[in-house]
Amino acid sequence: MAANYLQSLDWRQDPYIVNNIITFYTKGRALDLLAGFYDACAQVEIDEYQNYEKALGALTEAYKCLTKAKMRSPEEQERKLSEMQNKLTLVKRFIQARRSYSVDKQEAIRQCELLLEEPDLESAVRFGDVYAVLVEHYTQQGDFQKAYRCLEEMRSKMPSVNLTFYVSQSTVEAVYRALSIPLTHKPASEHVRHNSVDDSEEVEEAPDIDFDG
Structure with missing residues (x-):
């Protein structure tokens, strides 16, 4: 409570x-x-x-x-x-x-994939945030099959969540378009783009809170 x-x-x-x-x-x-x-x-x-x-x-x-x-x-x-x-x-x-990621992309991706195997991951890190890194990476690399597989895994693990809450709508559409897969339901736009592999900084400005007491 x-x-x-x-x-x-x-x-x-x-x-x-x-x-x-x-x-x-x-x-x-x-x-x-x-x-x-x-x-x-x-x-x-x-x-x-x-x-x-x-x-x-x-x-x-x-x-x-x-x-x-x-x-x-x-x-x-x-x-x-x-x-x-x-x-x-x-x-x-x-x-x-x-x-x-900016130093060693392959190692960063390997670490993200290992994180997804952790049984208690969701107690600390959201599945969607990890998958977002993978989807953005594979899309940038032109490996749309792997990007699509990650999107489908996201959908199966989080069926009630809009994928574009984590991955930009343009990325989702790019993956489906590249594989000639129709979007059965058009992703709704979200007001915040989350976890691009190029931008792991905070996406909203807010006051700093000092957690050091």
Whole structure:
């Protein structure tokens, strides 16, 4: 319940909210709850802004809080620490894959493909964001068959999601056109283009939030 409430706050547009929450939980020595807040912040960074770098900062703070928390159940604390460590690892791997694309495209793509094999990937990194890197890459390389295969895998894993939420409409249309496959339903335009392999930066301007307290 608390996590849902925190995610509904417009905290990113008002850093004052963040500072108040951090101060409140810190003074109350409720570090496990503060960890939950940072975890919710990370999820918003990913879902709303596609900013994995800031999400990593928030998750790092969450992990620090959990290590210092005095929870009633040591077992529960260890479980949460393990889950948080796994999230951190997956997010770091995705960030590294995107950053390395300009230096070593093949290795970056290999890392993205390995990420898709991770059973808990969706707990930290969205399938669509990883597939977007692959689709854009194969389209740029002129390998439309592989690009199409990735689009179909995306569709099967996320049947209720519009593909153009992750991949630009022009790219989707280019792939279908190259393979002479009719678009059975025209992709609707999205107001934000996500995760181009040429642009892993944040796509919307928003105030910086300092996750270092």
